[in-house]
Amino acid sequence: MSIKTSSREAFIGATAVLLRRQGYSATGLNEIVALSGAPKGSLYFHFPAGKQELAAAAMTEAGCQLAGAIEAVLANSEELAQGVAQLIDALALQLETSRYADGCPIATAALEASRESELIREAAACAFDSWLAALEARIVADGLDRAAAARRALLVLSAIEGALILARARRELTPLHAVRDELVALCG
Amino acid sequence: MSIKTSSREAFIGATAVLLRRQGYSATGLNEIVALSGAPKGSLYFHFPAGKQELAAAAMTEAGCQLAGAIEAVLANSEELAQGVAQLIDALALQLETSRYADGCPIATAALEASRESELIREAAACAFDSWLAALEARIVADGLDRAAAARRALLVLSAIEGALILARARRELTPLHAVRDELVALCG
Numbered sequence: 001m002s003i004k005t006s007s008r009e010a011f012i013g014a015t016a017v018l019l020r021r022q023g024y025s026a027t028g029l030n031e032i033v034a035l036s037g038a039p040k041g042s043l044y045f046h047f048p049a050g051k052q053e054l055a056a057a058a059m060t061e062a063g064c065q066l067a068g069a070i071e072a073v074l075a076n077s078e079e080l081a082q083g084v085a086q087l088i089d090a091l092a093l094q095l096e097t098s099r100y101a102d103g104c105p106i107a108t109a110a111l112e113a114s115r116e117s118e119l120i121r122e123a124a125a126c127a128f129d130s131w132l133a134a135l136e137a138r139i140v141a142d143g144l145d146r147a148a149a150a151r152r153a154l155l156v157l158s159a160i161e162g163a164l165i166l167a168r169a170r171r172e173l174t175p176l177h178a179v180r181d182e183l184v185a186l187c188g
Numbered sequence: 189m190s191i192k193t194s195s196r197e198a199f200i201g202a203t204a205v206l207l208r209r210q211g212y213s214a215t216g217l218n219e220i221v222a223l224s225g226a227p228k229g230s231l232y233f234h235f236p237a238g239k240q241e242l243a244a245a246a247m248t249e250a251g252c253q254l255a256g257a258i259e260a261v262l263a264n265s266e267e268l269a270q271g272v273a274q275l276i277d278a279l280a281l282q283l284e285t286s287r288y289a290d291g292c293p294i295a296t297a298a299l300e301a302s303r304e305s306e307l308i309r310e311a312a313a314c315a316f317d318s319w320l321a322a323l324e325a326r327i328v329a330d331g332l333d334r335a336a337a338a339r340r341a342l343l344v345l346s347a348i349e350g351a352l353i354l355a356r357a358r359r360e361l362t363p364l365h366a367v368r369d370e371l372v373a374l375c376g
Contacts, residue, residue, distance in 0.1 A: 023300040025213030101303055108299040110357045112211040115289055124357040154366035158350030163342070165349050169298045169312040178342035186374065 007038035008046045015058035021101045023108035024055055024120065049119075055109060056123040062105035063127025070131055074138040081187040083138060084156060088180040091164065092173050100171050103164040132157055142187070156183055195226035196234045203246035209289045211296035212243055212308065237307075243297060244311040250293035251315025258319055262326040269375040271326060272344060276368040279352065280361050288359050291352040320345055330375070344371055 014036035018027040029051055033040045047054040070087060077083030094102050110124035135153035136146075144152060159179045166175035202224035206215040217239055221228045235242040258275060265271030282290050298312035323341035324334075332340060347367045354363035 021303065023211065023213060025211060026300060103299065106357075107353050108296075110353055111291065111296040111299065112214060114356050114359075115209065115287075121357055121359070125359075128354050128357055151366040151370055154351070154354070154363050155347055155370040158354060158363055158367050159343055159347040160350065161353050162346030162349030162351075165295050165298055166316050166342070166346060168302050169294075169309055169316055171302075171309070171313075175342050175346055178339040179346050182339055182343040 007042045010036040010038040012058045016062045019109045020105040024113045052117050056119040059123040067130040070134040080142040081184040084183050092176040100168050195230045198224040198226040200246045204250045207297045208293040212301045240305050240307050244307040247311040255318040258322040268330040269372045272371050280364040288356050
């Protein structure tokens, strides 16, 4: 791996961590550089359009990683309901062990910046779409037709996203547990 | 109404608008003052703790307003499912007519600032709790026991919150329509 490649990855990794914990507006380039450990001079070499471009790249990367995790969990679950429950339990564990800092890696920046930045809006939409596609494919495999599966996938992802907001505001996992139990009953 | 009272209300109203559209971190006191039309000098008279205190007051006010609207819609609906559908349709209309700017008045600031500000976290949690209480009461009236109604209310609110995120990122209402159809089927 060249030094340039690893600087780029370090910037993306640091940005993803900060976007997830504090969002887009509160995250400054100096903070990203400090957390990344990479030389500041190389930031505009890799991301000539600056923070917006870097944030979109970090959201795309985080979206891909989570899409892979969702696919893996759902593929390893015999029952759809069991897969959805495992997914929610994994997110609940991340939230709790991070003291309610690490929720959805995309939602905060999506809400803050989708209106001002088309780059960020598209990165958020692509990430959500990739998660929906993984859910929808598994729901179709469970027997629903494509249109019904698309609606069900939107319900499942929306409920998880919303429960992550409520859990962070309340500092407790009840919203995630309730949504898990309701979705398991619905998908079972 | 005294000038002092109306300045206070103008600050709160302007803050609520800005928090809903762009979130907490991107909203500066100068922008709030400019939008409010109230004299800057009176801001620290009304909110000695500054932006945090003002944001919490605006979230509390927006939370109360939406709680009242939720209660009114649910009280005027013969069927629970119909009430939930009307609620979602009203939120979808606000989102669309504002060009996807006006989503949940609480979610963005809750995600950004719940970790750094206990005042904001509490204001967000109280707003969500008041909406949940309205939903739960209506679900209990529909025949579910208190524990099942609490879970169902958490599913309904979480799904709506999440669908508002997805709709803003995708700039289209499909997520809200899908969640409405799924919840109507579940509550019907």
